[in-house]
Each structure stands twice: as structure tokens, then as C-alpha cells.
Amino acid sequence: MTAIDIPEDSLFGLANLPYGVFSEPGTAPRVGVRVGESVVDLAAAFGDEVFAQPTLNPFMAQGYDRWVQVRRQVTELVSGEVPDAAVHPVAEVTMHLPIDVADYVDFYASEHHASNLGRLFRPNAPPLQPNWKHLPVGYHGRSGTVVVSGTDIVRPSGQRRAPGEDVPTFGPCRRLDIEAELGFIVGTGSERGTRVPVADFATRVFGAVLVNDWSARDIQAWEYVPLGPFLGKSFATSISPWVVPLLALGPARVPTPVQDPQPLPYLRECEPWGLDVDLAVFWNGQQVARPPYREMYWSPAQLLAHLTANGATCRTGDLYASGTISGPAKHERGAFIELTWGGEEPVRIGDEYRTFLLDGDEVTITATAPGPNGTRIGFGEVTGRIRPAGVDLE
Amino acid sequence: MTAIDIPEDSLFGLANLPYGVFSEPGTAPRVGVRVGESVVDLAAAFGDEVFAQPTLNPFMAQGYDRWVQVRRQVTELVSGEVPDAAVHPVAEVTMHLPIDVADYVDFYASEHHASNLGRLFRPNAPPLQPNWKHLPVGYHGRSGTVVVSGTDIVRPSGQRRAPGEDVPTFGPCRRLDIEAELGFIVGTGSERGTRVPVADFATRVFGAVLVNDWSARDIQAWEYVPLGPFLGKSFATSISPWVVPLLALGPARVPTPVQDPQPLPYLRECEPWGLDVDLAVFWNGQQVARPPYREMYWSPAQLLAHLTANGATCRTGDLYASGTISGPAKHERGAFIELTWGGEEPVRIGDEYRTFLLDGDEVTITATAPGPNGTRIGFGEVTGRIRPAGVDLE
Numbered sequence: 001m002t003a004i005d006i007p008e009d010s011l012f013g014l015a016n017l018p019y020g021v022f023s024e025p026g027t028a029p030r031v032g033v034r035v036g037e038s039v040v041d042l043a044a045a046f047g048d049e050v051f052a053q054p055t056l057n058p059f060m061a062q063g064y065d066r067w068v069q070v071r072r073q074v075t076e077l078v079s080g081e082v083p084d085a086a087v088h089p090v091a092e093v094t095m096h097l098p099i100d101v102a103d104y105v106d107f108y109a110s111e112h113h114a115s116n117l118g119r120l121f122r123p124n125a126p127p128l129q130p131n132w133k134h135l136p137v138g139y140h141g142r143s144g145t146v147v148v149s150g151t152d153i154v155r156p157s158g159q160r161r162a163p164g165e166d167v168p169t170f171g172p173c174r175r176l177d178i179e180a181e182l183g184f185i186v187g188t189g190s191e192r193g194t195r196v197p198v199a200d201f202a203t204r205v206f207g208a209v210l211v212n213d214w215s216a217r218d219i220q221a222w223e224y225v226p227l228g229p230f231l232g233k234s235f236a237t238s239i240s241p242w243v244v245p246l247l248a249l250g251p252a253r254v255p256t257p258v259q260d261p262q263p264l265p266y267l268r269e270c271e272p273w274g275l276d277v278d279l280a281v282f283w284n285g286q287q288v289a290r291p292p293y294r295e296m297y298w299s300p301a302q303l304l305a306h307l308t309a310n311g312a313t314c315r316t317g318d319l320y321a322s323g324t325i326s327g328p329a330k331h332e333r334g335a336f337i338e339l340t341w342g343g344e345e346p347v348r349i350g351d352e353y354r355t356f357l358l359d360g361d362e363v364t365i366t367a368t369a370p371g372p373n374g375t376r377i378g379f380g381e382v383t384g385r386i387r388p389a390g391v392d393l394e
Numbered sequence: 395m396t397a398i399d400i401p402e403d404s405l406f407g408l409a410n411l412p413y414g415v416f417s418e419p420g421t422a423p424r425v426g427v428r429v430g431e432s433v434v435d436l437a438a439a440f441g442d443e444v445f446a447q448p449t450l451n452p453f454m455a456q457g458y459d460r461w462v463q464v465r466r467q468v469t470e471l472v473s474g475e476v477p478d479a480a481v482h483p484v485a486e487v488t489m490h491l492p493i494d495v496a497d498y499v500d501f502y503a504s505e506h507h508a509s510n511l512g513r514l515f516r517p518n519a520p521p522l523q524p525n526w527k528h529l530p531v532g533y534h535g536r537s538g539t540v541v542v543s544g545t546d547i548v549r550p551s552g553q554r555r556a557p558g559e560d561v562p563t564f565g566p567c568r569r570l571d572i573e574a575e576l577g578f579i580v581g582t583g584s585e586r587g588t589r590v591p592v593a594d595f596a597t598r599v600f601g602a603v604l605v606n607d608w609s610a611r612d613i614q615a616w617e618y619v620p621l622g623p624f625l626g627k628s629f630a631t632s633i634s635p636w637v638v639p640l641l642a643l644g645p646a647r648v649p650t651p652v653q654d655p656q657p658l659p660y661l662r663e664c665e666p667w668g669l670d671v672d673l674a675v676f677w678n679g680q681q682v683a684r685p686p687y688r689e690m691y692w693s694p695a696q697l698l699a700h701l702t703a704n705g706a707t708c709r710t711g712d713l714y715a716s717g718t719i720s721g722p723a724k725h726e727r728g729a730f731i732e733l734t735w736g737g738e739e740p741v742r743i744g745d746e747y748r749t750f751l752l753d754g755d756e757v758t759i760t761a762t763a764p765g766p767n768g769t770r771i772g773f774g775e776v777t778g779r780i781r782p783a784g785v786d787l788e
Binding site: 102103105108121129131134135137138139140141142143144145147154156157158159167168169170192193194216219222223224225226227228229230231232234235236261264265266306307309310311312313314315318387390 | 496497499502525528529534535537539541550551553562586587588610613616617618619622625626655660700701704705707709712781784
């Protein structure tokens with residue numbers, strides 16, 4: 001039996017207890033919980049088949065009451081002594097994609113980000129479209145290309161038309177970017193023809209992850225009219241391996257910025273609440289941005305209520321992300337196109353100046369949020385390195 | 395043993411042999427093939443577990459050579475005598491969604507449709523966007539709301555802003571429409587970071603179905619800038635239950651319309667080929683349109699090559715649809731917004747005039763294609779009836 005050591009300042013103490021899917025060499029992926037620098041194997045600890053699965057989906061589908069119960073059981077378990085066979089150093093395990101992604105939706109919920117992109121893409125028009133303050137704008141992404149942190153990102157190729165060119169050419173993306181986001185994972189689905197009220201968010205959403213929605217800006221700019229982003233985004237979306245339970249994010253609740261005009265009734269919360277999650281973006285190890293999730297205009301509950309407002313079902317494993325998180329200050333921008341103002345204001349990384357991503361570059365996004373009593377909890381990280389475009393993709 | 399009767403003019407003769415998933419009362423859904431007015435239970439006939447599954451995915455994942463082999467075995471089987479226990483009248487079985495839908499992508503591949511919508515939505519601009527003839531424009535839809543033919547469609551609610559109104563209101567859709575399309579089902583997936591050449595279409599795509607991509611035009615018009623259609627489409631997409639194998643569509647191959655400018659190399663086929671599939675749209679039983687698939691500008695192989703041009707994977711069960719099929723003539727338009735020119739030219743249905751769908755309306759889309767020696771093969775139908783918006787959705 002092992003008593004798990006949890007340093008007092010650990011971001012993975014008893015107030016966090018995020019779930020993930022891990023394996024050691026030669027073993028099958030299964031569900032674990034991170035505690036300090038250890039992973040606790042829930043299948044081994046509890047002998048429950050639902051944790052011997054390669055994704056969190058079967059456990060999530062058991063519903064809110066069960067999530068509460070298991071969280072209590074895990075807390076009891078790791079507060080005492082844990083069977084040796086159920087404890088692994090986090091440095092010795094491989095983390096896998098924690099969920100079987102059903103549908104993936106990406107929103108556009110930061111007013112600062114939407115305004116910045118409006119100014120960059122449509123300099124002669126109002127930065128926000130007329131609908132922006134009435135509904136959370138969103139679109140479907142490609143669920144089959146959601147990958148776990150650490151997966152290399154092959155530079156996408158595609159059609160892009162440079163300014164001044166008459167016709168597009170095909171080749172490797174020249175403006176490869178990131179989008180630092182928070183993603184929410186639906187635990188239990190809804191029925192077709194009904195909608196999820198804002199009040200049901202807290203019992204239907206299982207947890208949150210960090211998201212890097214890699215974006216090929218040149219491909220996107222050429223293709224996106226009139227049906228929205230497609231190949232400029234669909235090559236890869238990275239998520240962090242540890243799903244922070246919504247049950248751990250109570251102390252992080254903060255009001256959203258004031259919403260004016262008042263949203264329509266189906267989007268109205270008594271008090272719309274966001275999360276005080278502080279992200280940090282590292283470009284080849286150097287911190288370049290601190291996007292503040294608390295600045296997001298639309299709340300996570302509003303995003304889910306909107307997503308299902310037309311009676312569309314949500315399902316266990318649905319992932320919906322916030323869209324790029326940007327605050328009002330320059331160093332709070334969560335995409336390089338904003339941070340470098342369309343490539344016109346390079347960022348100094350070590351001895352070099354950068355605008356968009358070069359082959360070999362690595363981007364890591366981390367985040368923490370308030371825990372109880374002045375402590376903090378961690379989201380871990382989502383990281384990825386750019387590999388050159390494949391020869392067959394040129 | 396039963397010798398299956400196949401009338402000489404059957405649309406489901408030996409040249410077709412579409413696959414579906416069926417059940418009788420009290421039995422589990424499993425894979426069958428339609429022959430004449432019978433369904434042949436492949437699990438019972440062949441004793442192979444891959445056909446005892448509730449979706450075609452495991453069989454499709456076995457790959458092209460296996461599809462060829464099974465088609466030959468089925469042909470031999472139904473040409474002789476079939477065990478009684480493996481034959482069911484089609485009228486006595488329930489058809490299920492034939493595939494586990496991985497990602498769903500909808501294209502916009504008809505020049506006539508894109509031009510008509512351009513004229514309606516952007517009357518003061520060129521009907522086609524600058525990118526349209528360079529790439530097949532597409533976007534991701536919601537795979538979780540793909541339903542099988544016969545499923546009722548609850549009228550979606552959502553935000554819509556009528557002309558002359560300053561602010562949007564929330565309520566049941568007032569301009570509920572259809573889109574008559576052909577959908578292609580990916581049988582075997584690709585690797586991340588590679589692309590599917592146009593030449594691989596024929597061995598990677600398993601078959602085709604009819605698609606009705608129900609569309610809430612008022613919701614769509616308000617929400618779709620700048621990230622594309624979302625809630626205006628995501629409430630439901632209906633598909634026909636019988637998947638016509640690509641192996642059955644050889645005689646239906648026809649050249650696409652001339653593509654000018656010449657597409658970029660990754661989209662270039664020796665001879666781009668479409669399919670001579672004739673659709674028919676019935677509104678409450680009355681035929682209102684005959685959309686010709688042969689008029690589509692972009693070929694199905696080009697759609698798949700484009701979808702994966704950035705290195706995005708495709709997976710077993712991916713569904714990608716053509717977008718609305720419209721020909722040059724008015725009676726060839728596959729969406730009511732085109733057929734009624736934005737609601738200004740009502741269509742006579744029996745004694746009534748209609749623009750968009752009313753509660754209780756039923757829409758059925760059927761199609762046939764050339765088979766060998768002057769015969770024809772059928773796609774069956776995709777049908778759906780509109781139910782009133784739920785009270786909680788108003």
C-alpha cells in the first residue's frame with residue numbers, strides 16, 4: 001500500500017482530481033486520476049469495468065450522481081493508502097485521448113478575439129457582425145482529427161491565394177497559427193427535439209480541457225466564404241489529456257462581463273457565470289501570452305443552451321470549445337494572428353522574431369484556476385510540435 | 395429454401411444489391427441486402443458475425459477486396475435458393491440508420507444551386523464567390539443528428555431576424571426547407587498527414603445514399619456570418635436506409651460538366667466523373683422537382699480529395715454529401731428556397747400553394763440510376779414528416 005505524496009502547492013491536489021486515460025508499456029489504456037505526480041488506476045483500485053475502458057465515455061454516460069459518488073470515493077481512496085498496483089508515476093505513463101469525441105463544435109465567444117479578427121479580416125466594416133451580441137456564433141469542427149497533447153502536427157497544405165495574386169496555388173500553409181481555448185465535454189446526452197436549459201449545464205457537462213485549435217490562416221481566408229472554416233482548421237485540434245471535473249471548478253466561478261443587450265430568454269441565466277481560468281501560451285518555451293478565460297463574453301452554459309436551442313441532441317463525448325480566448329490587453333491574446341497583428345508586429349522568441357509557426361516550433365498551453373482557500377488547481381498542458389508538410393502534400 | 399422473386403423491372407435486382415440494417419419485432423438490428431421486395435439477412439445466410447452488427451461499419455472497415463468478395467457471394471446466394479430464415483418481406487422489417495456516422499461534411503457542389511443562393515442572399519454581388527470554381531466549398535455538419543428515413547422532423551426553433559426588424563426573436567422556424575442531395579459513405583479511413591488521391595475514391599468509398607439536409611432558412615440567414623451554417627442545419631439530416639454500393643454504380647458514370655478553370659493538380663482527374671442519378675422530390679405526395687445529379691460541377695472523387703487535402707483523416711463511417719442538387723431548369727431545383735425563389739413564387743400542391751414547409755407536411759426524395767443493359771437501379775427513398783415545434787422550444 002502507498003500513501004500518495006501531495007506537495008502542499010500541488011496543482012493536482014484533492015481539490016482537482018482530473019480524469020484521464022493512460023497506459024504503461026504493454027498494458028491497455030484505462031481510466032486514471034491524477035494526484036500530485038501520480039496516476040491512480042481506477043480500474044485496479046475499484047475493480048469496476050467502467051474504468052477498464054479506453055475512453056471516459058462509459059463512465060461519463062453514467063451521469064451526474066455517479067460522478068459525484070466516484071469523486072467522493074476517489075477522495076477517500078487517495079486520502080488513505082492506495083494499493084501499490086494502482087499507483088504509477090505520471091512521468092512513466094503514456095496519456096491517450098481521454099474521450100471518444102462525438103461531435104466537436106467550436107464557438108467564437110470572446111468579444112476581444114472576434115473584434116480583433118473583424119478588424120484584421122474586414123478593415124472597412126464594423127468589427128463585430130450584427131448577430132454577435134445576440135447569439136454565441138459557432139460552427140462544427142472535425143471530430144476525427146481531435147488529438148491528444150503531444151501529438152506532432154503536420155503542417156497542412158491547401159489552397160491559398162496571396163494578396164495580389166489572381167489565382168490560388170496549392171502548397172504548405174504559410175500562416176500556421178494556434179487558438180488557445182477551453183473545451184467542455186458533455187457527459188450525458190439530450191433527446192432530439194428538446195433543448196438543454198442553461199441551468200442544466202452544471203449537471204450535464206462532465207469537465208473541461210485545454211484546447212489548441214490549430215489554424216491555417218491563409219487556407220482559411222481563401223476558403224471560408226460563405227460556409228465557414230473547413231480545411232483551415234480540420235487538420236488537427238489538440239486537447240490536454242486531463243479532464244478537470246466541473247465539480248472541481250466551483251471556486252473558479254466568476255460572473256461573465258456585462259451582456260448588453262440582454263440575451264433572449266433561452267440564453268438568460270440568473271447570473272451568467274464564467275470561469276476564472278488563467279491560461280499561458282509558450283512558444284518554444286517562452287511565454288508569449290496570458291489569455292484570461294474570465295473575459296469571455298458568453299458563458300459555457302449559454303454555449304450549450306444555444307447549441308441545443310434548435311432541438312439538436314448532444315451526446316456523451318461531445319466536445320465544445322470556447323473559441324480563442326483573448327483579453328483586452330495585447331499580451332492577453334490567444335492567437336498569433338492577433339498577437340502579431342496579422343504578422344505585422346513580430347514577437348521576439350529568444351534571439352529570433354516570429355509571426356506564424358515555423359517547422360520544428362513547439363507550442364504549449366497551460367492553465368490554472370482558483371481552488372478552495374487560496375489554493376490553485378491545474379489543467380496540465382496541451383502541447384504540439386510542427387512537423388514539415390509531407391512531400392505528398394506539396 | 396426460397397427462390398427470391400425479382401420482377402424484371404425491379405429497381406432492386408442483381409445489379410443493385412444495396413446494404414442496410416434491419417430488424418423485425420423483437421430481434422436485434424443486423425445487416426441485410428435488399429433483393430426485389432425481400433431483405434436477405436446476411437448474418438443468418440453466411441453465419442458471419444460482421445453482419446450481426448447494428449451498423450455497416452465493421453463490414454465496411456474490412457475494405458474494398460472484401461466488398462467485392464461479399465458482393466459476389468450475395469449474388470450467388472440470391473441467384474439460387476436462400477434459407478427461409480434469412481428472407482423477410484421488406485414491408486415487414488424496420489430499417490435503422492445503416493452506419494455509425496463518424497464525421498459528416500456537406501459540400502456545395504452544384505453550380506446552379508450556389509448561383510441561385512448567391513442571387514437570393516447577395517443580390518448586389520456576383521452570384522458565385524471567387525473561390526467557388528477553384529475548390530469544392532464545404533463545411534462540417536452535425537453527425538449526431540443524422541437520422542434514418544421515416545424519422546419525424548420536429549420543427550426547429552431558433553433566433554431569426556425578419557427583414558425590417560432591428561432585433562432577433564426566438565421561435566419556431568418560419569422558412570423550413572429541404573436540400574435534396576446524394577451522400578457518400580467512406581468505407582476505409584486514411585492516415586493523418588496524408589491525403590486521399592482522386593484515384594482512390596473508387597476503392598475507399600463504400601456506397602451512396604439519398605440525403606435530405608433539412609434547413610431552417612431564417613435561422614441560417616441570421617447566424618451564418620462569418621462562421622457558416624450551424625443551428626440552421628444541425629437539428630436533423632435524413633438519409634435513406636439502403637446504401638447503394640459504388641460497385642453497382644459503374645453504368646451510372648458520366649463525365650462532369652466542363653471544369654473551367656482547370657482544377658489544381660490534387661483535384662485533377664483524367665476524366666472527372668459524376669453519376670447519372672435522377673432524383674425526384676415529392677411534397678405531400680406530389681412531385682415538385684427532378685434534380686439531376688449529373689449536373690454537379692465537382693465530382694465525388696474531387697470532394698473526397700479536397701476533404702483530405704490538408705492531411706485530415708477520413709474514417710470508416712464518414713458521410714459526405716454533395717450539397718443541394720439543382721439543374722439549370724426551374725423544375726430541377728433541389729431546395730424549396732430556389733424552387734419558390736425565396737418564397738416569392740409559391741408551388742401548387744393539390745389545391746394549396748406552398749412556399750416553405752408547414753407542420754404535417756411530408757417530403758420524400760427518391761432516385762434511380764442506370765444499371766446494365768438499359769435497366770435501372772433504385773436508391774429507395776428518404777422521407778420525413780414535419781412535427782410542430784415542441785412547446786419548450788417556443
